[in-house]
Amino acid sequence: MEDLINSNLLSCFLAVMKHRRLTVAADELCITQPALSKSIQRLEEKLEVQLFDRRQDGMAPTKYALTLARHAYVIRAESDAARAELGILRGGGSGTLAIGIAPLWTVYGLPTAVARLVKQRAQLQVRIVSGVLSTLIPPLLKGDLDVVCTALDFPAQAEIVRKPILTSDHILLAHRRHPLAQLKSVSLAQLAEHRFVGLVGDYHGMERMQRFFALRGHQPPVVRAEATSIEMILSLLATGEFVASLARQWLKRGEPLGLVKIPIRGTFWKFETGIVHRVNPRDPALIEQFERALRAENEGVEHP
Incomplete structure (x- = not known):
């Protein structure tokens, strides 16, 4: 068998694995279908195995293709990472970093970590996208985001790595003139x-609150207003009409608006939060540098 596959054959193979149809894969690669078919045949000849069963409904991968695919994805990821790292060295600290953040990180550590990072990399371009777990993980898996800062108590996925940084919990916030703020202790x-009031799409947080009430034999409260912006949540709370379950770190931001903690027994949600990235990130060195900057901002901080 000849030595390693060239990158063009690898790209052809992965495109067919992805689409299972030569016409669609050829369109993605901007080549003709006969040229793609010839490349697959050439690859099979090099490896001395049959990679696909040709069927009327498409290309069915054989056990050899499934084995090759595992290694091919790693080869491509490592190649992309090497190219990105060399580009950073060549550009004197350039590159891009797309960060997805859950609400907690808006006020806790991330802004100063990003400032530290761009100071270290003069030409770095950073894009920050706010959201909740359900809106951040899908774009991470697609490659639209490089790293996500969020709560980590969601089901494990083979494609991503979770790295805890700190522990937090949710508390109830309302305006000081809200009826519940006048009580020494509030029952469920x-x-x-x-x-x-809650964040749009925050199904994970809502599930936690519903479970908290259900386990104690109570109906959960109804969310009467939703917003995509955490600042709008705080503004709605400032009207004195609403209550919200938010990470403890938001209390300090809300105090100038007259927000206070509602006294209840227990907490809706205590959780680890940190960073999440793909197993084979586009730029491993940059992700590692970002992680170090974020951890540096949280060293010695007391957590709930």
Whole structure:
């Protein structure tokens, strides 16, 4: 068998693995279908195995193709990473980093970590996207985001790595003139009678709150207003009409608006939060540097 496959054959193979149809794969690669078919045949000849069964409904991968695919994805990822790292060295600290952040990180560590990072890399371009777990993980898996800062208590996925940085918990916030803020202790039954506000798409957070109430034999409160912006959540709380479950770190930001912690027994949610990235990131060196900057901002910080 000849030595390693060239990158063009590898790209052809991965395109067919992805689409399972020669016409679609050829369109993606901007080559003709006969040229793609010839490349696959050439690859099979090099490896001395049959990679696909040709069927009327498409290309069915054989056990040899499935084995090759595992290695091919790693080869491509390592090649992309090497190219990116060499580009950084050549460009004197350039590159791009797309970061997805859950609400907690808006006020806790991330801004100063990003400032530290761009100071270290003079030409680095950073893009920050706010969201919740359900809106951040899919673009991470697609490659639209390089890293996500979020709560880590979601089901494990083979494609991503989770790295805890700190522990936090959720508390209830409302304006100081809200009826519940006047009480020394608030029961779950009392909470259920009041209007809540939450983030659009925050199914994970809502599930946690519903479970908290259900395990204690109570109906959960109803979310009467939703917003995509955490700042809008704080503004709605400032009207005195709503209650929200937010990470403890938001209390300090809300105090100038008159927001206070509602006294309840226990917490809806205590969780580890940190960074999540793909197993084979586009730029491993940059992800590692970002992680170090973020950890440096949280060294010696007391957590709940």
